[in-house]
Amino acid sequence: MKIVVVTGSPHRAGTSALLADKFIEGAQSNGHEVFRFNAAFENINPCRGCDACGMNGPCVIPDAISEKLIQKLVDCDMIVLVTPLYYFGFSAQIKMVIDRFYSRTGHIHGKKSALLATSWNNDSWTMTALKAHYTRLCEYMEWRSQGAIYATGCGTRSMIERSDFPQKAFELGKSV
Numbered sequence: 001m002k003i004v005v006v007t008g009s010p011h012r013a014g015t016s017a018l019l020a021d022k023f024i025e026g027a028q029s030n031g032h033e034v035f036r037f038n039a040a041f042e043n044i045n046p047c048r049g050c051d052a053c054g055m056n057g058p059c060v061i062p063d064a065i066s067e068k069l070i071q072k073l074v075d076c077d078m079i080v081l082v083t084p085l086y087y088f089g090f091s092a093q094i095k096m097v098i099d100r101f102y103s104r105t106g107h108i109h110g111k112k113s114a115l116l117a118t119s120w121n122n123d124s125w126t127m128t129a130l131k132a133h134y135t136r137l138c139e140y141m142e143w144r145s146q147g148a149i150y151a152t153g154c155g156t157r158s159m160i161e162r163s164d165f166p167q168k169a170f171e172l173g174k175s176v
């Protein structure tokens with residue numbers, strides 16, 4: 001499969017980056033081709049809602065989403081979203097990418113998908129809003145989710161390294 005992994009943290013060696021690394025390691029060990037887009041380190045902009053694309057491209061914004069990412073999303077078999085939990089939802093960096101699906105939304109439908117998320121807190125409700133968002137997104141995009149990792153209680157690199165979430169991310173990557 002062709003897999004696109006989109007990360008959304010400004011921490012290059014952060015907790016969600018570790019889950020992305022491990023997922024990719026697993027997926028590549030199974031022969032899959034991975035394209036990684038680190039949204040926080042690219043020149044990206046939010047959707048302007050101008051509707052020039054008519055939800056069927058091209059997008060008028062000349063940035064890394066238009067130039068490097070959108071065609072990869074159209075051509076891939078699986079999309080993996082990787083985010084730190086920011087105020088109970090996706091980080092702004094990854095939400096910007098999701099909103100920009102708009103110009104090609106019909107062509108990004110029907111893929112396989114996965115979500116990898118990390119948070120500081122470890123309450124039963126910590127990830128409920130993100131879970132609801134991801135579930136609804138999968139329904140709307142007709143994505144077949146292959147799994148999600150909600151790594152609660154993983155606010156720092158040392159916290160996540162002591163947990164079994166990196167291994168779970170590797171196994172998820174290997175299983176797809």
Ligand SMILES: Cc1cc2nc3c(=O)[nH]c(=O)nc-3n(C[C@H](O)[C@H](O)[C@H](O)COP(=O)(O)O)c2cc1C
Nearest residue numbers: 009014015016084085086087088119120121154155
């Ligand atoms: C702006 C901001 C908002 C955050 N919001 C939450 C939150 O709502 N719940 C939570 O448990 N942790 C929250 N955190 C903590 C991060 O989710 C957590 O530290 C995560 O491991 C960071 O991932 P990263 O290392 O990949 O950037 C927040 C951190 C920041 C900077």
